[in-house]
Amino acid sequence: MLTVKEYTPISSSDGVMHRDAGVADGLALKEWAVAIRALDAGDQILLLRKGGIVEETKDFRVRGASFFLYPTYEHQKKELVKPEWHRQLEATLRGREMPPKEVEITHAARVVEDIELQDEAALANLADLHIWTENYASQRLHWRPYKPLHVLAVRVYRLDEPRILPVRETYLGCTSWIRLEDQVSSRGVPVLGDQEFRERLEAVHRRVGWAGTP
Structure with missing residues (x-):
């Protein structure tokens, strides 16, 4: 089964000007630090x-079209990650x-599409578009198999003013979403230009067998 929910459109600008990702109320998504590095390098656009184990509804849902990336x-x-990313993972811990x-909050992101997958073959077709091993990606798909795996296509922004924040009690636990208690500006530069991002997104569409909006 494949369901695609579209969120923010890709702009028609040159993709290098400074923009505001438009994060509301300090919303942040917790994600592995090594995955944030991959997003920053432009090596993937997918999450x-x-x-998380303590999600209110026991499953994932997008709580806002824009959010900060909170490294874990x-x-x-x-x-759990491909060998070529082992050094980067070690660097996040050093x-x-x-x-x-x-x-340190260094990036914000905007969801362009939320692709819900329950098909092993479609997920396998995405294997070279993210840093996780095929086995780990498959484990995510089959954990609580009656719920879809959310493949988020995200436009990532490198913040103009990164902020180092204290880890507060409200940020802890196995949950996907938190609210930052300290002010962080979401103004930044897109990691990928508009045309390159479109090409990456179209590649995702081809791999999952979706033609996009007519």
Whole structure:
């Protein structure tokens, strides 16, 4: 089964001007620090989500079209990402106390599409478009298999003014979404230009067998 919900459109600008991602009320999505590095490098535009253990509804849902990316470290493991990303994963942990007392917010993101998958073959076709191993991606798909895997296509912004924030009690736990208690500006530069992002998104569409909006 394949369901696609479209959110914010790709702009018609040159993709390099400074913009505001438009994050409301400090909304942030918790994501592995190594995945944020992959997004920053432009090596992927996808996030795979099935929901945290303590989600209110026990499944994942998009709570806002725009959000900050909050880096996490505890659950990322070398055996869960492709070998070429092992060094980057190690770099996210180097010199960092665990659990961390501070995190740096460096990026914001806007959801362009939320692709809901329950098909193993479609997920396998996306294997070279993200950093996770095929086995780990498959595990995410089959965990609570009656719920779809959310493949988020996101436009990522490198913030003009990154902020180092204290890790507060409200940020802890196995949940996907948090609200930052400190002010962070979402103004930044898109990691990928408009045309390159369109091409990446079209590649995703081809892999999952979706022709896009008529």
